[in-house]
Amino acid sequence: MGEHYFASRPGAASRLRTVDLVLPDLHLRLETDRGVFSPDRIDPGTRILLETVPAPPPAGALLDLGCGYGPIALTLARRAPEAQVYGVDVNERALELARRNATAAGLDTVRFALADEIAPELRFEAIWSNPPIRIGKAALHDLLLTWLPRLTPGGRAHLVVQKHLGSDTLQRWLNEQGFPTDRLASRSAYRVLAVAARPEPTRTGDDTA
Numbered sequence: 001m002g003e004h005y006f007a008s009r010p011g012a013a014s015r016l017r018t019v020d021l022v023l024p025d026l027h028l029r030l031e032t033d034r035g036v037f038s039p040d041r042i043d044p045g046t047r048i049l050l051e052t053v054p055a056p057p058p059a060g061a062l063l064d065l066g067c068g069y070g071p072i073a074l075t076l077a078r079r080a081p082e083a084q085v086y087g088v089d090v091n092e093r094a095l096e097l098a099r100r101n102a103t104a105a106g107l108d109t110v111r112f113a114l115a116d117e118i119a120p121e122l123r124f125e126a127i128w129s130n131p132p133i134r135i136g137k138a139a140l141h142d143l144l145l146t147w148l149p150r151l152t153p154g155g156r157a158h159l160v161v162q163k164h165l166g167s168d169t170l171q172r173w174l175n176e177q178g179f180p181t182d183r184l185a186s187r188s189a190y191r192v193l194a195v196a197a198r199p200e201p202t203r204t205g206d207d208t209a
Ligand SMILES: C[S@@+](CC[C@H](N)C(=O)[O-])C[C@H]1O[C@@H](n2cnc3c(N)ncnc32)[C@H](O)[C@@H]1O
Pocket: 005, 006, 007, 037, 038, 043, 046, 065, 066, 067, 068, 069, 070, 071, 072, 088, 089, 090, 091, 094, 115, 130, 131, 132, 133, 135, 143
């Protein structure tokens, strides 16, 4: 079996290639390599996410969680040029490709980084992700419980998940965790989930007593 795509330092010898991300509003040529997710084509789930999610908030901080070589983060940056876009990943080869792809696209302000390089107090207006389902349910839940609480009040996350990899179960679990979650789109075998920030607990009692 091949090496999984979420190794921090993939061992596979480099073999660079390019893929084209063509959407109605943009065209990006992206460099990819062995040892990263979907190196030979834009993943169909990623494409569906980028085709179905409404425009991101125009300003503030936006996050691509599990950015790979950068297709989602760079699309966010094109669609919201005033926003500060972040992409995080564990795969350093993917992060290096994403940085090079940002430079080639003239989108150098996008910050591609490991999770612990992002200031912990930073809050995101939107999180877009094709999440790493293959890391297993417990690790995925930990990952989502690390980042979703960092949505601003009123912020929204959009996640694309294959139905047979558990999109319905994930939707249910997110609701149980207090993140109101709806299915935004359903196309081929993919579901796009819209996840709202957890409502702030309402204050009760009288502080003046
Ligand atoms: C399904 S891929 C999506 C990649 C890219 N966004 C795309 O659309 O092509 C999920 C990504 O999550 C990354 N990943 C795995 N575990 C992670 C973690 N704990 N924190 C951040 N990213 C992680 C993987 O390395 C992989 O690049």
